[in-house]
Amino acid sequence: xxxxxxxxxxxxxxxxxxxxxxxxxxxxxxxxxxxxxxxxxxxxxxxxxxxxxxxxxxxxxxxxxxxxxxxxxxxxxxxxxxxxxxxxxxxxxxxxxxxxxxxxxxxxxxxxxxxxxxxxxxxxxxxxxxxxxxxxxxxxxxxxxxxxxxxxxxxxxxxxxxxxxxxxxxxxxxxxxxxxxxxxxxxxx
Numbered sequence: 438x439x440x441x442x443x444x445x446x447x448x449x450x451x452x453x454x455x456x457x458x459x460x461x462x463x464x465x466x467x468x469x470x471x472x473x474x475x476x477x478x479x480x481x482x483x484x485x486x487x488x489x490x491x492x493x494x495x496x497x498x499x500x501x502x503x504x505x506x507x508x509x510x511x512x513x514x515x516x517x518x519x520x521x522x523x524x525x526x527x528x529x530x531x532x533x534x535x536x537x538x539x540x541x542x543x544x545x546x547x548x549x550x551x552x553x554x555x556x557x558x559x560x561x562x563x564x565x566x567x568x569x570x571x572x573x574x575x576x577x578x579x580x581x582x583x584x585x586x587x588x589x590x591x592x593x594x595x596x597x598x599x600x601x602x603x604x605x606x607x608x609x610x611x612x613x614x615x616x617x618x619x620x621x622x623x624x625x626x
Contacts, residue, residue, distance in 0.1 A: 467611035469590070473603045480504075482619070486610070496619075505529065507619065530554060555579065565590075586611075 471480035477499070484494045494507040502524070509519040512533075519532040528549050536542040540561030546554045552574070559569040565587050571579040580602070584592040590607035 465610060467590075467607055467609045469592075469605050469607040469611055471603060471605045474601055479603070482605075484611075 465486040467482075467484040469482040469484070470478055471482065473479050479499055481497045481501075482494050483497075484492055486492050489510070491508065491510040494509075495503060496505045496507065498504050504524055506522050507519055508522075509517050512518045515536040515538075517534045517536075519534070520528060521530045521532070523529050530549055531547050531551075532544050533547075534542055534544040542559045544557040544559070546556065548554045554574050556572045556576075557569050558572075559567050561567050563585075566583070566585040568584075569582045571581065573579045578597050580594065580596045582592055582594045584590055584605075586607070590605070590611035592605040592607070593601060594603045594605075596602050
């Protein structure tokens with residue numbers, strides 16, 4: 438009897454582990470599909486939460502080739518640091534995000550040389566919505582991104598004149614996770 442029990446246990450435990458693994462991993466992953474104003478897919482962004490709270494995003498073009506990565510990690514308190522790299526691993530820029538308890542956050546973007554390249558100010562509204570306003574290095578308004586969704590994230594991007602330039606839809610943990618917005622030029626690369 439004990440031999441049968443051990444045999445069944447040996448079969449069921451790995452299967453149970455795989456089921457638990459399959460149900461927990463997607464919750465840590467966000468897949469975002471980025472479209473331009475005409476609805477064509479121009480980019481996909483896959484964000485994966487890793488050990489220690491680090492998040493790594495892999496950015497692909499419409500044909501699936503990796504064009505870059507973004508790695509975000511906490512640097513103390515409510516501050517996070519993001520590094521952007523191209524497909525070959527070269528540093529292309531960085532971002533520092535400071536979040537306030539009110540749901541407001543401010544992001545400063547820098548180029549690879551450390552010069553300020555722009556900024557973003559994000560405000561939360563409701564339980565899942567955010568609005569981000571981008572400014573260029575001289576402080577001029579450069580566009581916005583509004584996100585909403587419960588279970589599925591929907592984001593609409595506009596240029597400085599208010600025209601819709603594209604949208605994103607995200608599945609997985611996209612709607613429940615605060616994300617560092619990519620610079621407005623990110624979708625054009």
